[in-house]
Amino acid sequence: MNKKFWLLVALLVIASLVVACGGEPAAQDGANQAEDVAEEPAAEEPVAEEPAAEEPVAEEPEPSADGVREIRWFIGLGAGSNPEEVEREEAFVELFNEAYGDKYRLVMDVVTNETAYDVLKTQFASGDVPDIVGPVGVRGMYSFEGAWLDLAPYIESQEYDLSDFNPALIEFYNLGTQGQIGLPFAVYPSALWYNKDLFDEAGLDYPPHEWGAPYADGDEWTFDKLRELAMYLTVDANGNDATMPEFDPDNIVQFGYHPMWTDIRGAWTFFSPASFVGEDGAAAMPDAWREAASWHYEGMWTDYFIPNSSYVNSDFLAQGNTFGSGNVAMNPNHTWYTCCFEGANWDVAAIPSHNGQITAKLHADTFVIPAAVKDPDLAFEVLSLMLGEFADELVDVYGAFPARISLQEEAVARMQEAYPDADLQVFVDALNYPDNPNHESGMPNFLKATDVYTSFASLYETDPNLDLDAELDKMVIELDKVFKEVEP
Amino acid sequence: MTTLDRVEPPDTAAISSPVRARRKRLSGKERWERKWGLFFISPWIIGFLAFTLLPVLATLVFAFTDYNPVRPDDMSFVGLKNWNTLLHDAKVWKSLRVTVTYALLAVPASFIFGLFLASLVNSYFLVGQNIFRTLYYSTSMIPVVAAGVIWGGVANTQTGWLNLGLEAIGIKGPDWLNDPTWIYPLLVLIGLWGVGNLMLTLLAGMQGVPNDVYEAAVIDGANGWQRFWRITIPMITPVIFYNLTLMLIGAFKYFDLAYVLKNGTGQPQDATLFYALNFYKNSFEYNLMGYGSALAWVQFVIVLILTLVLFGTARHWVYYAGERRS
Numbered sequence: 001m002n003k004k005f006w007l008l009v010a011l012l013v014i015a016s017l018v019v020a021c022g023g024e025p026a027a028q029d030g031a032n033q034a035e036d037v038a039e040e041p042a043a044e045e046p047v048a049e050e051p052a053a054e055e056p057v058a059e060e061p062e063p064s065a066d067g068v069r070e071i072r073w074f075i076g077l078g079a080g081s082n083p084e085e086v087e088r089e090e091a092f093v094e095l096f097n098e099a100y101g102d103k104y105r106l107v108m109d110v111v112t113n114e115t116a117y118d119v120l121k122t123q124f125a126s127g128d129v130p131d132i133v134g135p136v137g138v139r140g141m142y143s144f145e146g147a148w149l150d151l152a153p154y155i156e157s158q159e160y161d162l163s164d165f166n167p168a169l170i171e172f173y174n175l176g177t178q179g180q181i182g183l184p185f186a187v188y189p190s191a192l193w194y195n196k197d198l199f200d201e202a203g204l205d206y207p208p209h210e211w212g213a214p215y216a217d218g219d220e221w222t223f224d225k226l227r228e229l230a231m232y233l234t235v236d237a238n239g240n241d242a243t244m245p246e247f248d249p250d251n252i253v254q255f256g257y258h259p260m261w262t263d264i265r266g267a268w269t270f271f272s273p274a275s276f277v278g279e280d281g282a283a284a285m286p287d288a289w290r291e292a293a294s295w296h297y298e299g300m301w302t303d304y305f306i307p308n309s310s311y312v313n314s315d316f317l318a319q320g321n322t323f324g325s326g327n328v329a330m331n332p333n334h335t336w337y338t339c340c341f342e343g344a345n346w347d348v349a350a351i352p353s354h355n356g357q358i359t360a361k362l363h364a365d366t367f368v369i370p371a372a373v374k375d376p377d378l379a380f381e382v383l384s385l386m387l388g389e390f391a392d393e394l395v396d397v398y399g400a401f402p403a404r405i406s407l408q409e410e411a412v413a414r415m416q417e418a419y420p421d422a423d424l425q426v427f428v429d430a431l432n433y434p435d436n437p438n439h440e441s442g443m444p445n446f447l448k449a450t451d452v453y454t455s456f457a458s459l460y461e462t463d464p465n466l467d468l469d470a471e472l473d474k475m476v477i478e479l480d481k482v483f484k485e486v487e488p
Numbered sequence: 489m490t491t492l493d494r495v496e497p498p499d500t501a502a503i504s505s506p507v508r509a510r511r512k513r514l515s516g517k518e519r520w521e522r523k524w525g526l527f528f529i530s531p532w533i534i535g536f537l538a539f540t541l542l543p544v545l546a547t548l549v550f551a552f553t554d555y556n557p558v559r560p561d562d563m564s565f566v567g568l569k570n571w572n573t574l575l576h577d578a579k580v581w582k583s584l585r586v587t588v589t590y591a592l593l594a595v596p597a598s599f600i601f602g603l604f605l606a607s608l609v610n611s612y613f614l615v616g617q618n619i620f621r622t623l624y625y626s627t628s629m630i631p632v633v634a635a636g637v638i639w640g641g642v643a644n645t646q647t648g649w650l651n652l653g654l655e656a657i658g659i660k661g662p663d664w665l666n667d668p669t670w671i672y673p674l675l676v677l678i679g680l681w682g683v684g685n686l687m688l689t690l691l692a693g694m695q696g697v698p699n700d701v702y703e704a705a706v707i708d709g710a711n712g713w714q715r716f717w718r719i720t721i722p723m724i725t726p727v728i729f730y731n732l733t734l735m736l737i738g739a740f741k742y743f744d745l746a747y748v749l750k751n752g753t754g755q756p757q758d759a760t761l762f763y764a765l766n767f768y769k770n771s772f773e774y775n776l777m778g779y780g781s782a783l784a785w786v787q788f789v790i791v792l793i794l795t796l797v798l799f800g801t802a803r804h805w806v807y808y809a810g811e812r813r814s
Contacts, residue, residue, distance in 0.1 A: 118772065125557035143773075147558045309666055310645035319641070372561070447774050451753070458755040462666035 068102065069375070071382045074109045074123075074130035076116030077140035078365055079398050086110055088397040096390060104382050117143055127372070131379040132386070134367030135185060135398060138440035141175075141368065145446060149369040150179025154380040161388075164404045168436050173366055175442055182366030183387055186400030188334035189430035190360045191348040198254065198329040202232050202241075207330070207349035209423050211358060211433065223271065223295060226330065226352045230256025230305035233329035242304045249304045256305035257330045258312070258322045259296075261337075262361075263450075264457045265439040268292035269361045270332055271354040273435035276453065276479055277443050283479035285472055288354065293460070293472060301464040309461040334363050335401050335427055338419065348426045351433070360430035361439050365400065401427070444483040452478045550781035558775050570782040580783070582758050583766035590762065591739035594676045598735060599728075602686035607716065609687070610694045621691070628684030636748030639678045640665065665749065668759035675760075678745060686731050693727030694720060725806045733798055740791050743768065763787055 073093075075081060080089060086108075093106045100106075109130055111119045117140075123129055124147060141148065155162070162170055165184045173182035192207055199206055205216030207229070215221045215229075233256035234242035241247065242256070259267040265276075271292035278284030299306035307328070311317055318325035323333070324341030331337075332351055351360050367387065369379045386394055395402045395411065402411050408428065416424050443449040456475040460466060514522065526533075551570055555563045574580055608614065609621045630638075642648045643664040651661030662670040697720060705715050721728075743764035746754075752769070754761030767787065771780025 121557045121775070125560050127560070144558045310663060313640065313665070314644050314646040315641060316647060454753055455755065455758070458753060459757060462663065462756055
C-alpha cells in the first residue's frame with residue numbers, strides 16, 4: 001500500500017512539474033496567439049489536415065531538422081495586436097515564409113497592447129526572449145531600457161544600406177550608451193488638422209496649407225495668429241465667442257484649439273524642438289518651452305480657447321478625442337489620427353511658426369532586437385529583410401508612412417485614395433520640419449522622469465491659480481533629482 | 489482486536505486534552521485515509537507551494553537585491569539599500585498618508601452606510617424586502633473598472649450628473665476628479681457602491697439575533713433605538729469585527745479604482761498615490777522589482793500589525809455569547 005501511494009505521489013509531482021515547466025507554453029506559440037486574437041474558430045483550422053512541413057510545431061528546437069531557423073516576432077508593444085492588423089500580419093508572415101521558408105520561419109507572438117509589457121517582461125525574466133520586437137514606439141523602447149541589442153556592429157558587418165533614410169531618423173534611434181537600438185521603419189509627420197465646418201460657420205478663412213505662408217489676411221501664420229482665430233472659434237452656450245466680454249467660460253460648447261493625445265513635451269515642441277535634459281545632463285527648462293507653457297496655460301485659463309482637463313474629459317468632447325467630437329476647430333496631430341474619427345469635414349494645414357521657426361513634431365516606429373537574443377546575427381538578418389526587401393508590405397500592414405524615402409511618394413498616393421478631399425501634401429512637406437531633438441527623446445530614468453512632468457501637466461491643466469514660473473522651476477528640480485538617481 | 493478498539497468508550501482524558509488527543513496513535517485505516525487525503529489535496533498543496541509560498545519567499549530575497557525583470561542577469565545583492573531608500577522616499581510617506589487618509593474616511597463611511605442599509609432591509613415594516621436587498625446588493629456586482637469609468641463621467645465638472653444635480657439646487661459643485669481634497673469624498677462615494685457584501689453579512693448577523701431578546705426588551709420598555717443600540721449592535725459584534733478587519737486590510741490594498749479613475753498617475757497632486765499604487769509603479773512600471781519587494785513586505789507588516797491590534801481589542805468589545813475565545 002505504501003509503495004503504491006508514494007508511487008502515485010511521485011507521479012503526480014512529476015506530472016505537475018511537466019505541466020508547469022514543460023516546453024514552450026501555448027501562450028507563446030505565435031501562430032496560436034495570432035489565431036486567438038483574430039478569433040478564428042479552431043474548427044476551421046484542422047491541424048491534422050495541414051501538411052507537417054507547412055505548419056511546424058512552434059515548440060520545435062531551432063534549427064529544425066530541415067535546417068530552417070525559427071524567428072519569433074513579438075507584436076503588441078505598439079501597433080499590431082488589433083484583429084484586423086493581425087490578419088494583415090499573418091498575410092505578411094505567409095509572404096515572408098514563402099520567399100525565405102527554406103532558411104527562416106517567421107512566427108508571430110501576438111499579445112494585446114494592454115498586457116504586452118507584462119508578458120514581455122516575464123519573457124525577459126524567464127530568459128525566453130523573442131528574436132524581434134515591433135513595431136514599437138519610443139515609450140515602448142524606454143520601458144525596457146538597456147534590454148535592446150546595439151545594432152551598429154551588425155549594420156557594419158552585414159553592410160546594411162542606410163542611404164534610403166533621413167540621417168536624423170537614424171540618429172533618433174541612437175540612444176547614447178545603449179547604441180543604435182533600432183532602424184527607421186515608419187514615420188508619422190504632423191500637421192494642423194482643422195474642422196472646415198466650424199471655420200465656415202465662423203466665416204473665417206482656412207489656415208494656410210503651404211508651410212511658412214501667411215494667413216489669408218496677410219498676417220504671418222504664427223501661434224499668436226492661431227490664438228486670435230481660436231478665440232473666435234471658441235463659443236459658449238449662448239453663442240458668444242471668447243473675444244466677447246459676455247463670454248461665459250463655465251459653459252463653453254466649442255473650442256478653438258487643442259493639442260490632443262500628447263503630453264506637454266509634445267504640445268510645447270511646436271514652439272521649438274527642445275528637451276528637459278540640458279547640455280550638462282542636468283534637468284533644464286528651455287526658454288521656448290517656458291513660453292509655450294505660458295501660452296497654453298493662458299489659453300486654458302485666461303483666453304479659454306484650449307479646453308482644460310475637465311472639459312477634455314467631458315462627454316461633449318468625446319472624453320479626450322476632442323477633435324473627433326466635432327467641437328474643436330484645430331488640433332495639431334499626426335497622420336495616424338485618421339484612425340480615430342469619422343464624419344468631420346476636415347483638412348490639414350501648416351503648423352504656425354514661433355519666433356520665426358516652424359516645427360512639425362514627428363512620431364516614428366521601429367523594430368528592435370533584445371540584447372539577450374540567442375542568435376543576434378540571425379535576428380538582424382531577418383530584421384533587415386523585413387525592413388528592406390519587405391518594407392513596402394510591412395508598412396502597408398500598419399497603414400504607416402514609410403521611413404524609406406524611396407517608398408514615400410507611393411504611400412501618399414495610396415493615402416490620397418482613401419482621403420481624396422484632404423491636402424496630404426501638407427504631411428509630406430511636414431517632414432522638412434521635424435523636431436530634433438524629438439519630443440519623445442530619451443531622458444535619464446525615463447519612466448520616472450515622465451511621471452514628474454506628467455504630474456506637473458496634471459496640475460497646470462486643472463489649477464487656474466498657479467504661479468506658473470515657480471511650478472515650472474519646481475518641476476525642473478524634481479526632474480533633476482530623478483535624473484541623478486541613475487547617475488553612475 | 490480492531491473491532492474492539494473501535495467500540496471502546498471515548499477516551500475522556502483525550503477529549504479534555506486536545507494535545508493528548510492529537511498524539512493518539514492512529515489506526516491503520518486512519519493512516520491510510522490520511523495518506524489518501526493528503527494525496528487528493530496534494531495538487532493544491534503543490535500549487536500553493538509553487539505559486540504562493542515560493543514567490544512570497546522569493547520577494548523576501550528580491551528585497552535585498554536590485555532585481556530588474558528586464559535585465560535579470562544583472563541582479564546583484566544590495567544589502568539594506570532598498571530598505572534605506574524606502575525610509576527616505578518621500579513618495580512612500582506620501583502614499584502612506586494617502587492610504588491612511590482614505591482608510592479613515594472610507595472605513596467608517598462604508599461601515600455606517602452598510603449598517604444603515606442592513607437595518608433598513610431587515611426592517612419588519614419594509615415592503616418588498618427582497619427587492620430592496622437585491623437592488624442594494626446589485627451595485628457591488630459591477631466590476632470596479634466599469635464603475636470607475638462610469639463615475640469618471642458622473643463626476644465630470646462640466647457634464648457629470650453629480651455637479652449638474654448640485655447646480656440644480658444652486659450649489660456649484662467642486663472639481664471632484666482634479667481637486668486633491670475632493671477626490672477622497674468621491675472615492676468614498678464610489679466605494680459605497682460596493683457595500684452590498686457588508687450589508688448582507690450584517691443582515692445575516694441581525695437575523696441571527698434571537699427574537700425573545702427583543703421581546704424581553706419591549707416588555708421592559710426599551711424603545712427602537714435602545715433595542716438597536718443595546719441589543720442588535722452587541723449581538724452582531726462578531727460580524728462587525730469580521731467586516732472591520734476585512735475593510736482595514738482592503739483599505740491598505742486599495743488600488744484598482746484609483747488606477748482606473750486617474751490612469752494610475754496618482755493625480756491630482758499625488759492624492760491618489762495609494763501605497764499599493766506606488767508599489768505597483770515601482771515594481772511593474774519602473775521595473776524596480778527589488779525595491780518593490782521591500783515595499784510589499786512593509787505593507788504586509790503594517791497590515792499585520794493593524795490586524796493584530798484589532799484582534800487585541802476584540803476581547804473588549806466583541807461579544808461571543810457563551811463561547812470562550814482564546
